Amino acid sequence: MSRYLIKKYKALEPYIPGEQPQDMRYVKLNTNESPFPPSPAVVKALSAAEVKKLRLYSDPEARALTRAIADYYGISEAQVLCGNGSDEILAFIYTAFSDKENGMIYPEISYGFYPVFSALIGEPPCSVPLKEDYTVDVDEYLGRGKHVVIANPNAPTGICLSLTDIERLAEKNAGRLVIVDEAYIDFGGESAIPLLKKYENLIVVQTFSKSRSLAGARLGFCAASEEIIADLKKIKYSFNPYNVNRLTALAGKAAIEDTEYFGKCVAEIIRVREFTVEELKKLGFTVLPSKANFIFAGHADKDGKRLYEELKARGVLVRYFDKERLRGFVRITIGSKKDMKTLIQTVKEGMDNPR
């Protein structure tokens, strides 16, 4: 730490991303990436001619991309803001709408970034425990006088709320924002974007990192009322106006327009997820009901850390969380069918050869 860091950040504990080994020697099932490459239309869009145009700035409004997203969801362009990953979008939302007097409330077990953003803003962290069965207790978020942040499906559980529940959150929190982080919505959940027509206090956040195979391109967006988007643009233009680069904007547009490829990839991931769940259950695992591209699985005979270590030693990387109520589990990304067969095989080997 330097002598210059301002006081309020001295105790700040930043987010710790999952391991990103730079060699390729692991079956990498730890950061919820897609096993499929981006759409062939993306590869085509990022031509040498476009690379040469990198000498020019990107469009700060990312208009072509924004239009494609708006068209896809049947909303207006002024209801969409794109960012350098959904993390940046969430950071803009926290900056614009949250302070000591206007805090956020979120599940105690959820995306690890929510409390970090709270700490950055300087608002007191405020989380609500999950129910015994790891579901979100919607009643606990009604009329608390705070903005609500819900990952739907939730992470790392994979459990999804119904649209009726999301609607209840919006309706019973009039005058407060309800931010629905739909990073994993395409794998079986139902997006709240159609509810924007009815609720002006709703913000839906999505990412191109998972279902659209563009984690490395850094692209996220949010959809909300035009007024909310205008506020967020004010922050963006005061922080980083050219936040979406040229190639990412092209990649995102090509990806969202290729609905056929998207549909095929998502369907396959869901199929492989169900296969994996079934196989793990056969091996005596408890698996929470997931609508995401990952599953949260635990075994009575060994804790999550042990599972994580055994798998890593055998070349399969999953994610383990050293946190209360999570220590019994590992989070396993759904990779290709081949990857998941390797996982199952590796788990079996670990069972047969206890250390």
Add this chain to the structure above:
Amino acid sequence: MSRYLIKKYKALEPYIPGEQPQDMRYVKLNTNESPFPPSPAVVKALSAAEVKKLRLYSDPEARALTRAIADYYGISEAQVLCGNGSDEILAFIYTAFSDKENGMIYPEISYGFYPVFSALIGEPPCSVPLKEDYTVDVDEYLGRGKHVVIANPNAPTGICLSLTDIERLAEKNAGRLVIVDEAYIDFGGESAIPLLKKYENLIVVQTFSKSRSLAGARLGFCAASEEIIADLKKIKYSFNPYNVNRLTALAGKAAIEDTEYFGKCVAEIIRVREFTVEELKKLGFTVLPSKANFIFAGHADKDGKRLYEELKARGVLVRYFDKERLRGFVRITIGSKKDMKTLIQTVKEGMDNPR
């Protein structure tokens, strides 16, 4: 504006980027882009195989790129932080080190973003007028008890301080930070990076947008003491851990390693700048002494707005600033020799056919 925007941002006036017309019908000399495409090594690095890998997250540490930058400048990797453009780097710097009690001081005429960052942070804006000849009055920045931000060369004047002046700023502001924004340093100035050995209060910010032809890739970095970089990483990991995308990291590495191409492009831009200055002076223009890839030029017969409009009507886009002491000038990016001949020709036409 929505009802949710927190109070302190209600009066926030964001930065307004230069026009980015999406058609290509202008000779575009308004946003200081390079007339040259990125290095051929960049085009080669962004292969279809790399585009397919976009399904994977980028390295949050951007290690290969960071190493290449550190090697280029002969400093350690722990002294470098890369960002999504130097705007993001500046935003992290303001966030980490500045608040009401630790304000920034900068020239009244400089990069328009500095007061915007101040407003975002909530510190009172504090700027110092330029001297009569549009140079920075270094004495005015010594021992003021504030962090100092200096664009060197300055924008939109193009005037550069000597390394001796920068050293004076660092020496006479012990205990306060001196942030040198070297966006345009490669066009004739001398970088302050070697001074890092001597001054722990120095931060040097650079961008790949200008001299390395990567404006559309969004890549900037700063170099400073390891302690300062550690503080900035704390902010980055609390705001946007994966801020540099995969392709940009590859592009940046390829660009900084191709020193030959870089040298050729920069030399040509300097040559064309000197040609343009000479031609404009022949036409009776006043041109401030520029060490940047742009010049700031004015004519006694017409103000900047009129020049801007006349040129735009004839297909040449330059930048005009509606601000005291700047209204007599336009800022003209140095494009290709052909572009600049078109500019000169267009200026002449405007002179010969006054409206």
